[in-house]
Amino acid sequence: MALLRSDIADKNIVDRTKRRRNSDVARAVRRTRDRLAQRPGALAFDRELLRLHAHAMTGSATAIPLLVLVITVAGLIAGMRGEILIWAMLTTTCYAGLALVAHRVSKxxxxxxxxxxxKRNFLIGHFLSGLGWAYFAGIGCDECQLQQFPIVKAVILLLAMAATALIASSLRGALMVTFALPVVIYGVSVSHSPEAVDLLMTALLALSLPFFAYVASRLNRSSVMLLSFRSEKDGLIAELETAKSMSDEARRRAEEANLAKSRFLASMSHELRTPLNAILGFSEVMSNEVLGPMQNATYRDYARDVHDSGQHLLNLINEILDLSRIEAGRYQLNEEPVHLLHIAEECCHLMELKAHNRDLRIVQQFEPELPRLYADERAVRQIALNLLSNAVKFTPPGGEILVRVGWTAGGGQYISVKDNGPGIPPEEIPVVLSAFGQGSIAIKSAEQGTGLGLPIVQGLIAMHGGEFQLHSKLREGTEAIAIFPLSRVMEVLPALPTKAVAAAGRRRQSA
Incomplete structure (x- = not known):
């Protein structure tokens, strides 16, 4: 038999069709889901890629001008004058315009x-910056001291292409637009050179351009994957935010509903108890014929039925109030030292008459000399009576109810009530442990009940820090066990010797 436990669940239902209070969260969730639904090449991803390109260009705005400055200083040292200065101003101006466009886009x-x-503006800016490199590719240096100046130009163009491939990878076609014309002009400028190395450098530049374009495309694909991962992350964060918002709203509504329920029960308890007291009192007077005999026996039976029905309704009201206080955490425990054995014996004695009327036998198996518990006596008594009442209701005539009280393996104390009734199907145990829940067999074969006994027992045990267990096997019976933890068991104080007690008394008298 498996151990099953059920926590008292909140029965408040949240209407999710209503608008959430946090409209900013709702808008953020909608935007993020739209972005997450996009795929590479769609509008949202194109915008993200353009924003990434703008940030890359603004972040590296000083890299290319710094390279231009180094080349210009080296050219001046080598003997170049006017052409190198014109190229430096042209290239720096073009890159400044490109950085300005990127700065505007990033904002x-x-x-x-x-x-x-x-995208068109960016490509135009890259083409204009390529004009500067085209001018540099066509520069000659007859007066400078460099013998292999075309090779130096090719190396510088390779460096510029590599830097542009890394910086402008987020924008497809930027590298080709920038350096296609400089490579062509370099090839034209060295086409009449008799040196084979110049032709080799031209071929190297022509092959390097598609290679760096391929590298840039791979980097572009990595950027797209980065955007996809970021969109998924934003989607998860948005889902968490909306779940938190819905949870907060559900908690608020649950608290409001619980407060309304508490107010309703408090008001209805007073309103119902007042007429019920009159009904119970007058019906008891009539059924007992206190004011004189009733001539009609049927009326006397009706008065007893009215009294029994009123008593049942009063018990139902009391149980609902107890369960509501437990659920709301407002049930106050009046803790004091109590004897679990004595309480169990008294409850068995109270149920003896009802069990006898149903031809049932209550068997007691109590371990002797159990120490006291630090608990609420009324709650412990209610636990025992509810368990016994259920056993009496569900045990068929001629059956037996076994009540045990003793030690647990962990040093605590328990009270167990076992019957040989019809049992509970495993799938219905969570139902009987919920408020107002009753199993199918219980509904067919047992007396009328409220379905609140076990939830109340479960709540009272939980308030004592204990554990409630329900073992049941179909057509064999059910055992309910209420366990009080070791922390509730009070230590037994050792008895003082008689001489020591007498000596202490004489000291107090002399003092």
């Missing part, structure tokens, strides 16, 4: 980016 709202227009 724009992502949703307002015109992808086609901005």
């Amino acid at each position: 724009m709202d992502l949703a307002k980016l015109d992808t086609q227009g901005i």
Whole structure:
């Protein structure tokens, strides 16, 4: 038989069709889901890539101008004058314009980016910066002291292509637009050279351009994957945010519903108890014929039925109030030293008459000399009575109820009530442990009940820090065990010797 436990669940239902209070969260979730639904090549990803390219260009705005400055200083040292200075100013101006466009794009709202227009502006800026490198590819140096100046130009162009491939990888075609013309002009400028190495450098540049374009495309693919991962991360964060928002709203509504329920029960308890007291009192007077005999026996039976029904309704109200206080955490324990054995014996004695009327036998198996528990006597008594009442209701005539009280393996104390009734199907045990829950067999064969006994026992045991166990096997019976933890068991104080007690008394008298 498996051990099954059920926590008292909140029965408040949250209406998710209502608008959430946090509209910013709702808008963020919608935007993120739209972005997550996009794929590479769609509008959202194009905007993200353009934003990444703009950040890369602004972040490396000083890299290319610094390279231009180094080349210019080296050219001046080598003997170049006017052409190198013109190239430096032209190239720096073009890159400054490209950095300005990138700065403007990085400051724009992502949703307002015109992808086609901005991409066109970026490509135009890269083409203009390529004009500077084209001018550099066509520069000659007859007066400088460098014998292999075409090779130096080729190396510088290779460095510039590599740097541009890394910086502008987020924008497809930027590398080709920038360096296609410089490579062609370099090839034209060295085409009449008799040196084979110049032709070799031309071929190297021509092959390096598609190679660096391939590297840039791989980097572009990595950027797209980065955006995809970031979108998924944003989606998860947004889902967590909306779940938190819905949870907060559900908790708020649950607290409001619980408060309304508590107020309703408090009000209805007073309103119902007042007429019930009158009904119970007058029906008891009539059924007992206190004011004189009733001539009609049927009326006397009706009065007893009215009294029994009123008593059942009063018990139901009391149980609902107890369960509501337990669920709301407002059930106050009046803790004091109690004897679990004595309480179990008294409860068995109270149920003897009812068990006898149903031809049932209550068997007691109590371990002797159990120490006291630090617990609420009323709650412990209610636990025992509820378990015994269930056993009496569900045990068929001629059956037996076994009540045991003793030690647990962990040093605590327990009270167990076992019957040989019809049992509970395993799938219905969570039902009987919930408020107002009753199993199918119990509904067919047992007396009328409220379905609150076991939830109340479970709540009271939990308030004592204990554990409630329910073992059941179909057509064999059910055993309910209420366990009080070791921390509730009070230590037994050793008895003082008689001489020591007498000596202490004489000391107090002399003092």
